[in-house]
Amino acid sequence: MRAVQSQVPGRGPLPVVGEADLDGKFVVTVMELSGEDGLLGCIQCGTCTGSCQLSSWMDYTPRRIVDMVRKGLAREVLASRAIWYCASCYYCTVRCPRGIKLTEVLYALKSLALARGYAEPGAPAPAFYRTFFEVVGRYGRLYEPGLMIGVALRSGFGRLFRLAPLGLGMLRRGKMALLPERVRAVDEVRALMERVSRGLVRR
Amino acid sequence: MSEVRIAVYVCHCGTNIADKVDVAGVREFARRLPGVEVARDYQYMCADPGQELLRSDIRERGINRVVVASCSPRMHEATFRQVLESAGLNGYLFEMANIREHCSWVTEESELATHKARALVAAAVKRVRFHAPLEERYVEVNQKALVVGGGIAGIEAALKIARAGKKVWLVERGPSIGGKMAGLDKTFPTLDCSACILTPKMVEAAQHPKITLLSYSEVEGVDGYVGNFQVTVRRKARYVREEDCTGCGTCYQKCPKKVPSEFDGGLSHRKAIYVPFPQAVPNVPVIDRSNCIRFQTGRCGACEKFCPRDAVDFEQEDEFLTLEVGAVIVATGYETFQPQEAPQWGWGRYENVLTARQLERLVNASGPTGGKVLLRRDGEFTDEVPKSVAVLHCIGSRDENYYPYCSRLCCMASLKLAHLIREKTGAQVYSFYIDIRSAGKGYEEFYTRVQAEGIQFIRGKGAEVLERDGQLYVHAEDTLLGAYREVPVDMVVLSTAVTPAPGAERVAQIFGIQRGQDGFFLESHPKLEPLKTATEGIYIVGCCQGPKDIPDSVAQGAGGAAEVLSLLTAGRVQISPVVAEIDAEACSGCKVCVPLCPYSAIKYDEERGACGVNEALCKGCGTCVASCPSGALSCRHFTDEQIYAQIEEVSSL
């Protein structure tokens, strides 16, 4: 809970939705990818937003994201800041009065944003997710120094310097291995990733 | 018997059937079936000209079996049976083929639908050949009635029956009648005082010469059948003799043991000997045994010592009564969702988070604060008035995690409470809602009025109540602004869902009432038979059937009384001849069927060494027939011969 700044949306000209801009198939894509077919039953009560500890950081509230998906505002949803603020805490999912698994929907939206190139390359969350993917592809497990350096390469070295003290602190406390652990059958892991990701994230 | 001469009628049902099914084709198909003398198709078989077709064919063409291919037998079987009777033919020499619900409405392709219609008609034609005439019988109806549940719906029903001159037993589980309405302060949308309009009815019910009030009593079992029920009632020991008590109140003034008051939602205390509220009817205390010092330790006995009438009786025991009645009205009411199972709304965690029912007690002049809305601290009321209050709608309602249905009355109740809080405290009141459902006479007008009073309406469900530094915050989205809000308030009121009453399952079992998915009692038809149940002679009124406000509960109470009175006044009731019968010779007396019968219609006869069916109780469901290992049981109108003929035919096409 933070002191919520007054940042009521709607500065600037009113949005006008042109019917031609609406992607009628978007909701179907999202439902298929997320396995959440209850999206059409949302009653727009805002329980998701009210339960979300990150709502105040978002450009669109989670409730609004759901309605935008339903109405086919694909570009606006995939280019939004909101989807990258989901911390996967699952409060919206367990509290939704219509049983919509919104966390799963958010996974799907992030994935679509990456695959369709909406996520800016230097933006922190996409960079982090892409690097994570590569590190696990290389070692089969997470290797924190690799992750840190990879993220820095993607989003600028300023970041590496900011992360350095933490990394050193971890080393000193025996919380970080200098050398990576590698799964012996790392080929198996790579094969699994190849098959499911279908090259989605390699751009 | 003479030669079988069958008439087949294929109904168009306007376009309902004819649009999908080639009715002329089905008719021609039927004409060639063995035994068929006449085959016709017609627009509406249920209409007068359609019925007339049947009648004239029976009279003029010597028809002695009839098949109508139309809708569900639930709709019109009785109609056509009467037509047969009016033409001098027994109504059971008739069979209906359902080519609407089972066929035209549910089949995509016309050709397939026609094929299925042919199969269903052929099966009916084959079956009707084996039908035998059956005679309907009548039994006398006992002229007394029982009403179970003394809330406003039950009271209304009992009064209406009694005023018509019929004897009524009114059984109430708690120590007083009055139900949930007795705990309310004002009623929407007119804001008249709940107690002022309820108590006269309570008193009339208690004093009416035709009503016997059995409070602190529960129905334990029901035997018999429509018109002739035997009902066992347990009169729980009150430990106070009703006939001696004057209601002076000395006993509970002297009682040293304090217990949280159920009536006040735990916001005040009652004694171990108590009346639940000052206007209780009957005004006779009960001793709550589990909290009584005398019962628990053997000491005390203050109430007995000080009672000026010697009405306290620790030796009293439960008594059992058997009532003979012709009809029963069940009006066992509802409960509200207890939000301790949903900690996100803070009830039980923060003492200034109250349920709507608790707040009703606060705003009530006879409540724990004398009608003041006050904040609590460390379990006690302070004299501090809240400066801001949030009313949260839909807590537990419209929510798949709790109760998926809309509780219907809480929008208006919440508006009313918002108004009362504002009026009494001048506080800033926030109303967190999903939709305002104000469908009812004068309801939308009331909403308009409350809006004008300056209540802050936030369209967004209160998602969570959290305390920080001693301040409560309601977290929600203001969906109309598209903004996340954390609204600081001093008090939160939760408008909790209307739920089935505790014990509804047992009541349903005792009276043979079905329950819907939501746990409320199921009416026999959602539109046309809202008060009847699956068991004839048992009616349901009020919130036991589903959430209702006071006007609707009262209307249903009166409607239930009309059902009872029409049954009692008719004096006799028809019994269906479609029942199971036992071939006593073949019965081995194994009794497998006895516990299986859902209507307790089968009894074992020791002398004959065989089971017997009570035809008045039997519904002809066939469970026993299927279970009988020696094949001694059969069901009239559903004999093996008839069913096999139908199955063979329907599966041969």
Added chain:
Amino acid sequence: MRRYWYYPGCSGHASARDYQRSVALISPALGLDLVEVEDWNCCGTTAMTSVEPRLSVVLSARNLALAEEAGGRADLVVTCNSCYAILRRAQEQYARRREVRAEVDEALAGIGRRYSGTVRVRHLLEVLVRDVGLDALRERVRRPLSGLRLAPYYGCLLGRPRNDFEDPEEPLSMDRLLEATGATVVRFDRKSKCCGGALITTHEEAALELVREVLSEAAAREARAVVTACPMCQFNLDAYQAKVNAAFGTRLRLPVLYFSQVLGLSLGFGASELGLGQRFVPVGGVGKL
């Protein structure tokens, strides 16, 4: 000794080695034989699930298949809440969604493995509370932690999304376990709030607010330490506490321990063998009980 397959997760071999050490110490003492699954891989966690929702399902499926192949009792014990939720999600999707099941079967077949759905994923906390039992734990306590005020922090993924172990809003298992050690468990309304662990590297500013939110209540309730059941939560609350203090001007100084370490103390193990030294906010007096 009861035997279980054990999945330490990536952090178990890195940032949460102290957690691992304490688990390795207390398990045999409580009659548990935890055998690490051979050659396990990363479960996929939130990051991979966000790249492709099914990715963590197939990655987890390999781990489940490994546990199944290893045979015997098919309980797979995890100590990380994120692994717990992700592995359970994989199981749930495998069981419920036909298309996912087909994809997983096919992908596993491609690497010469198969999974038939028999593994039960369980958190160590559940094993302790249910299989060992609170009474047995109480009996083994040699050094009751009387007077130690602890705030049990469950985080998101022990009870959410719904599972058959914990309540999504008001989890209680760790409360009971800590009570069994003789400690005093403080009321903690934010015990299942999110600490922002998944966002700390990407949206630090936002995540720090969530860390502050959790720790502030623990401090206000006068807890001496916060106890977690997850390496992500532990690291986030511990390593970023200084940053929270810097950002918000707070003076938080709450050691963040694992429940296994607290339990270990009560069973009589020493602070250093339980790895209590390996943290950013020193345990101070808590370890010297």
